[in-house]
Amino acid sequence: MNVVTQTNLTEYPLLSRGKVRDIYEIDASTLLIVTTDRISAYDVVLPDPIPFKGAVLNQITLFWMEKFRDVCRNHVLASRVRDFPKALRSHGDELRGRSVIVRKAKPLPVECIVRGYITGSGWKDYLATGQVSGHVLPQGLKESEILDKPLFTPSTKADLGEHDENITTDQAAKLLGPEVFSQVQGLSLAIYKTARTYARERGIIIADTKFEFGFLDGRVVWIDEALTPDSSRFWPMDGYVPGQGQPSFDKQFVRDWLTSIGFNKQPPAPSIPAEIIAQTQAKYLEAFRLLTGRELMI
Numbered sequence: 001m002n003v004v005t006q007t008n009l010t011e012y013p014l015l016s017r018g019k020v021r022d023i024y025e026i027d028a029s030t031l032l033i034v035t036t037d038r039i040s041a042y043d044v045v046l047p048d049p050i051p052f053k054g055a056v057l058n059q060i061t062l063f064w065m066e067k068f069r070d071v072c073r074n075h076v077l078a079s080r081v082r083d084f085p086k087a088l089r090s091h092g093d094e095l096r097g098r099s100v101i102v103r104k105a106k107p108l109p110v111e112c113i114v115r116g117y118i119t120g121s122g123w124k125d126y127l128a129t130g131q132v133s134g135h136v137l138p139q140g141l142k143e144s145e146i147l148d149k150p151l152f153t154p155s156t157k158a159d160l161g162e163h164d165e166n167i168t169t170d171q172a173a174k175l176l177g178p179e180v181f182s183q184v185q186g187l188s189l190a191i192y193k194t195a196r197t198y199a200r201e202r203g204i205i206i207a208d209t210k211f212e213f214g215f216l217d218g219r220v221v222w223i224d225e226a227l228t229p230d231s232s233r234f235w236p237m238d239g240y241v242p243g244q245g246q247p248s249f250d251k252q253f254v255r256d257w258l259t260s261i262g263f264n265k266q267p268p269a270p271s272i273p274a275e276i277i278a279q280t281q282a283k284y285l286e287a288f289r290l291l292t293g294r295e296l297m298i
Helices: 053-067 086-095 118-128 169-176 178-200 252-260 274-293
Strands: 013-016 021-027 031-033 077-078 099-101 110-117 146-152 204-218 218-222 232-236
Touching: 031 053, 031 086, 053 099, 053 178, 053 274, 110 169, 110 178, 146 178, 169 178, 178 218, 204 274, 218 232, 252 274
Parallel strands: none
Antiparallel strands: 013 021, 021 031, 031 099, 077 099, 110 146, 110 204, 204 218, 204 232
């Protein structure tokens, strides 16, 4: 498996290059999604990769989608290069472990966020208003405290370089329609609750997470990332103490370093020191091992 910062496949047209993923169109109904080792912080892509981070994200996503396949359909068609179109097989070293062939779905215009702990922007909103996305919460909660019931707190989707905007459930229901809203809210909460319990038994707190759904053949399907360190807040169970911020399994080392050097959260981002890259990579690999019970094959 190679370290991959950017792909430049010529066999199929490139549809988009996001903060982490390169997406190619195989045909009118099929896509190739390649999860690179790019890393972003504060919605800015940094110039240096975190080796094999993309493989971690891709394989954790496949792990969860397989685990919940009886709960919600997903868009994955193939995850092994040998099952990809013949034109792609010569790119095995670049694609292996970090790419999937998926059916093309129409993404919903809302990101489905579930919060099981009060942290991040939810904590800031709670301090200011006592609410999170319209949910009125009890007084006296501490930062990082577990919530009695996980909250469904949707947001709008932002373009690359922009920020998502938190919205209320009523606003989301208007955007999606009441039936689709009820379905994705129910799926998001059900998957999160089960995944949170599973992860806690393996030493990881999933504090919150973001789900993406789309329409395929007139039905809602699970798409994009699933319960990864990039789409969720993963905290170690060991040392968890409410009333403060928590250490993280994701790119916290990168964020902390950017804060320490006074990064203004605007591109271009500075190069990442080798020790920060190594610490960040180790956390991604550890999250993969704890969740799946195996080592990433590099």
